[in-house]
Amino acid sequence: MKNNEASVFIFIASIFVGILISSNxxxxxxxxxxxLNSEQYQDAYRNRSKLESDIxxxxxxxxxxxxxxxDLTKTTNDMSSTNQQMKDELDLDKMAxxxxxxxxxxxxxxxxxxxxxxxxxxxxFNTVADMIHDHDIRYVVNDLRCAGAEAISINGQRIxxxxxxxxxxxxxxxxxxxxxxxxDIRAIGxxxxxxxxxxxxxxxxxxxxxxxxxxxxxDLETNPDIxxxxxxxxxxxxxxx
Numbered sequence: 001m002k003n004n005e006a007s008v009f010i011f012i013a014s015i016f017v018g019i020l021i022s023s024n025x026x027x028x029x030x031x032x033x034x035x036l037n038s039e040q041y042q043d044a045y046r047n048r049s050k051l052e053s054d055i056x057x058x059x060x061x062x063x064x065x066x067x068x069x070x071d072l073t074k075t076t077n078d079m080s081s082t083n084q085q086m087k088d089e090l091d092l093d094k095m096a097x098x099x100x101x102x103x104x105x106x107x108x109x110x111x112x113x114x115x116x117x118x119x120x121x122x123x124x125f126n127t128v129a130d131m132i133h134d135h136d137i138r139y140v141v142n143d144l145r146c147a148g149a150e151a152i153s154i155n156g157q158r159i160x161x162x163x164x165x166x167x168x169x170x171x172x173x174x175x176x177x178x179x180x181x182x183x184d185i186r187a188i189g190x191x192x193x194x195x196x197x198x199x200x201x202x203x204x205x206x207x208x209x210x211x212x213x214x215x216x217x218x219d220l221e222t223n224p225d226i227x228x229x230x231x232x233x234x235x236x237x238x239x240x241x
Contacts, residue, residue: 102151104188106226107195109140109205110219112182130215132181132208134167137174139204140185141165147197149187151228155179158228191222 113132141159144152152159157174159165166173171180187194198205198220208216 101227101229102188103225103227104150105191105222105224106149106186106188107191107198108221108223108226109185109187109198110182110217111136111140111185111208112217113215129211129213132172132183132216134165134172136204136208137165137172137183137185140198143198143204144185144187144189144194147187147189147194149189149194151188153186153228155184156229158230186226186228188226188228191224195220195222 111132113130137154141152141154154165154174157163157177157179159174163175164173168178171178172183173179197203200206205218205220209218
């Protein structure tokens, strides 16, 4: 009985193996190739070309956008630099027209004539050379500008490019304000350069000393902290009514 069962099993297995062999079945994994007809190939080629074109377009858009970002960044930096330059120029313009107070190092010059004390409204002068005139003040101011002064004041009056300094009897008009000796002249700038220039032999202060023969007193001091007020501020301490 057992022999018959074994024979049947072998017979069935033989039939199964024969079927496998006849059908060329392969249990190993193989790559299957897909063959396209001409129309399918053309469609696939067109899709591939379109994808490549889209990729190139995206690359170009990325390049252009990146270039715009760089240009905007550069423009922003340039605008910041331009704004700073405009601010610096505006500050210089405000200084030139005297709209702002200025502080810094500089020198203070005190000029006093040889007329002694006032007797009523008149001083007694031995000679005209003992008197400090309006042109004397203008020469001193010009020397200060040549020496590099950034701001100048006379008895508290800011001296600008359009300031007027005129003689008025015993006094001097500065910006229309009557003032008299002693004249407190302040200048902001490099105090060492200002001092060296003003005390040099070519300076007008040296001429005043010689002309006054000691009757005109001149005092010059450096000061690391000088403040000159704007042209809108009228200092009354030096004003003579």
